[in-house]
Amino acid sequence: MEDLVESILDYVRSDYTDYAIMINGEWGSGKTYFWNNKIKKKIESMQLNGKKYTTIYMSLYGISNLEDISKKIFIETTQLMDKSLKKYMSENSQKTIPEYAKTGIDMANFFGVTQNGKRVDYEDFFSTDDKVLCFDDLERANVDVIDILGYINNFVEHDHIKTIIICNEKELATKLKSSNLEMKTFIATYLLDKQDELNKKDKPMVEKIQDKIEHVFDKANDYERIKEKLIGETFEYAPKFDYIINGILMRYEKNTELIRFLRENTNLIISTFNRSGTRNLRILKHALNDFKKIYEMVSNSYPNTSHRVMQTMLIFTIAISFEIKAGKITKDKFININDNEEYKAILVSSRILLDNRQFYIKEFDSNYYYNFKCEYRFFKFIEYYVRTRIFDMKLFKKDMETIRNTVDTENLPAYRRLLTEEYWKIPDDKFDELIQDILDDVKEGNIELIDIVKLFAYFSYFSRRELINYDLKILRVLFMNGMNIASLKSKYCPNPKEELGKIAIEEVEEDMEDILKHFDMLNEQLLDKMYKEKAEEIMKCIPMKMEIFYEKFDKECMEIPIFKYYDPFQLFQRLSCASNEDIVIIKEKLLNRANKFTKEIEPEMKNIRQLKQIIDDYIKGKPITIKIVMLKEFSKDLGYILDKYKISFLPKKEENLNDTY
Numbered sequence: 001m002e003d004l005v006e007s008i009l010d011y012v013r014s015d016y017t018d019y020a021i022m023i024n025g026e027w028g029s030g031k032t033y034f035w036n037n038k039i040k041k042k043i044e045s046m047q048l049n050g051k052k053y054t055t056i057y058m059s060l061y062g063i064s065n066l067e068d069i070s071k072k073i074f075i076e077t078t079q080l081m082d083k084s085l086k087k088y089m090s091e092n093s094q095k096t097i098p099e100y101a102k103t104g105i106d107m108a109n110f111f112g113v114t115q116n117g118k119r120v121d122y123e124d125f126f127s128t129d130d131k132v133l134c135f136d137d138l139e140r141a142n143v144d145v146i147d148i149l150g151y152i153n154n155f156v157e158h159d160h161i162k163t164i165i166i167c168n169e170k171e172l173a174t175k176l177k178s179s180n181l182e183m184k185t186f187i188a189t190y191l192l193d194k195q196d197e198l199n200k201k202d203k204p205m206v207e208k209i210q211d212k213i214e215h216v217f218d219k220a221n222d223y224e225r226i227k228e229k230l231i232g233e234t235f236e237y238a239p240k241f242d243y244i245i246n247g248i249l250m251r252y253e254k255n256t257e258l259i260r261f262l263r264e265n266t267n268l269i270i271s272t273f274n275r276s277g278t279r280n281l282r283i284l285k286h287a288l289n290d291f292k293k294i295y296e297m298v299s300n301s302y303p304n305t306s307h308r309v310m311q312t313m314l315i316f317t318i319a320i321s322f323e324i325k326a327g328k329i330t331k332d333k334f335i336n337i338n339d340n341e342e343y344k345a346i347l348v349s350s351r352i353l354l355d356n357r358q359f360y361i362k363e364f365d366s367n368y369y370y371n372f373k374c375e376y377r378f379f380k381f382i383e384y385y386v387r388t389r390i391f392d393m394k395l396f397k398k399d400m401e402t403i404r405n406t407v408d409t410e411n412l413p414a415y416r417r418l419l420t421e422e423y424w425k426i427p428d429d430k431f432d433e434l435i436q437d438i439l440d441d442v443k444e445g446n447i448e449l450i451d452i453v454k455l456f457a458y459f460s461y462f463s464r465r466e467l468i469n470y471d472l473k474i475l476r477v478l479f480m481n482g483m484n485i486a487s488l489k490s491k492y493c494p495n496p497k498e499e500l501g502k503i504a505i506e507e508v509e510e511d512m513e514d515i516l517k518h519f520d521m522l523n524e525q526l527l528d529k530m531y532k533e534k535a536e537e538i539m540k541c542i543p544m545k546m547e548i549f550y551e552k553f554d555k556e557c558m559e560i561p562i563f564k565y566y567d568p569f570q571l572f573q574r575l576s577c578a579s580n581e582d583i584v585i586i587k588e589k590l591l592n593r594a595n596k597f598t599k600e601i602e603p604e605m606k607n608i609r610q611l612k613q614i615i616d617d618y619i620k621g622k623p624i625t626i627k628i629v630m631l632k633e634f635s636k637d638l639g640y641i642l643d644k645y646k647i648s649f650l651p652k653k654e655e656n657l658n659d660t661y
Helices: 002-013 031-044 066-081 083-091 099-110 122-126 145-158 169-178 181-194 205-216 219-230 241-252 256-264 266-275 281-301 307-325 340-352 359-368 380-388 393-406 414-420 428-443 449-464 472-486 496-500 509-539 546-556 568-577 580-596 602-619 626-642 652-657
Strands: 020-024 054-059 131-136 162-167 231-236
Touching: 002 020, 002 031, 002 162, 002 231, 020 031, 031 054, 031 131, 031 162, 031 241, 054 066, 066 145, 131 145, 145 162, 145 219, 181 205, 219 231, 241 256, 241 266, 241 281, 256 266, 256 281, 256 307, 266 281, 266 307, 266 359, 281 307, 281 380, 281 393, 307 359, 307 380, 340 359, 340 414, 380 393, 414 428, 414 449, 428 449, 428 472, 449 472, 449 496, 449 509, 472 509, 496 509, 509 546, 509 568, 546 580, 568 602, 568 626, 580 626, 602 626
Parallel strands: 020 162, 020 231, 054 131, 131 162
Antiparallel strands: none
């Protein structure tokens, strides 16, 4: 790096130059930091013929026309022209003018207002042999790059001002090729058509269009020509990241505990950064800043968290930041992973049962945790924080409580250990004991229904490899009996395909058929049980807690056949006690729901038909009151809903009666 610094200084020291130099490097690699902390200071400490050098730095980011560059140069040189400004900056150790202040100075000069009564110090302004121009972010300007380089060439060729251009040539090349691509494609296609080239089969169409675009709009060649004229030397910026990362850590010096932890784990930071495959220090800065908040929250709320867990959090924060922010993945890769157990289950499945459907997760883990042993290595609250910028306290507490209770694998239930840990990590003398503990829990129904299905896949796998001495038929009966008992305590699983997708069952698919059918049957029963409980909870709000009923009905019952799970006679008793206004509102909600979700609520139509019959029997012969009229309208609209289906519940021999819903 020192050689690069000296090469740049040699250019500045040269008596006569008619060319600029370029510093080329990737985005976020620290080029601007290198200019500010290495080059700029050294240039400004030099003297030439008794004169001190002055640097003028301009970022071209967002520049939309060449006039904006002229304005920027003028503002930057204002500090050379206004003596009062120079004095103020000197007394306050101010090296650069803040952006908001530049706006005020720009307007003051425009209106002829200056502190010392002079508009321009021409002697100072015309001097060029003691100034060094630095143009940064060339590839991020909104002006044609060719025009900008031609503009800069005026300073270099005519005024011989030392000029340094900082850019990312790789992105510049992409920009040159991709700008106005739709227009270029249209014109290229038009020209090919005029030349009768479109219908020829000598080349693929895409290749023909690309060749024509390059021939007609060859900006890259224009860039190379003007670069050859303007740029005398191009220096590749390949920083020593160890040095720069140590510099980044200095910003945390005031936080004693944090900086001590970061200093102790500098090698982890550097290795994780290197494994990201990028050279983007900007993302690393953001990641370390995120970790600062994470470290402080954990230290304050869970001060006894182990050092190993904190190290893993550091790795994960940096890793997930690079994966998301460097554009290597879409943000949703980790969305469906809810906790460390699911993350480890995916890894176990991919490694043991050779499931490649979660290839990315396996690669992520192998890359960032290479040679770093840790049992807990996925933190949902960190992933969510990096992805959304929201620090979710519920997720944080959930993760930390789980870590506190289960980070020691010896305290994990045997079945949970098998689902979340590679089985080869279990010592041989402990394996039989673990298998027996799992079977005991399965027999007693102590495991969630969906987890029993997952466990059977592993037991089938073990049986086929003779790791366990159990006949598959006996295992199948044992597991099915355990599933029956577990279903009494388990919850309905709304996403069995997704859950089972976390393990690979292809190799043991034929062993799983009966287990999966039995699970589907039991899970359907759990769904009915869940809906019955929901129906009871919601319908009991009629008539005394109607606001709660409306809220829950709108949020939870619009797409589910909730009336299938509630007795029509009880429902009528509640409706008959409701106010006339509530009867009308409920009727309107049912109509709206039937129109929007006709198919989804079809299973409840038998009870709707029965409810209509109960209402009709009740109002028959009753004196006319407002409530009776409202109930008649209610029954009429139930009939409208039933007419949507035209499906009879009567036996086939009675179909001729046309007794439909």
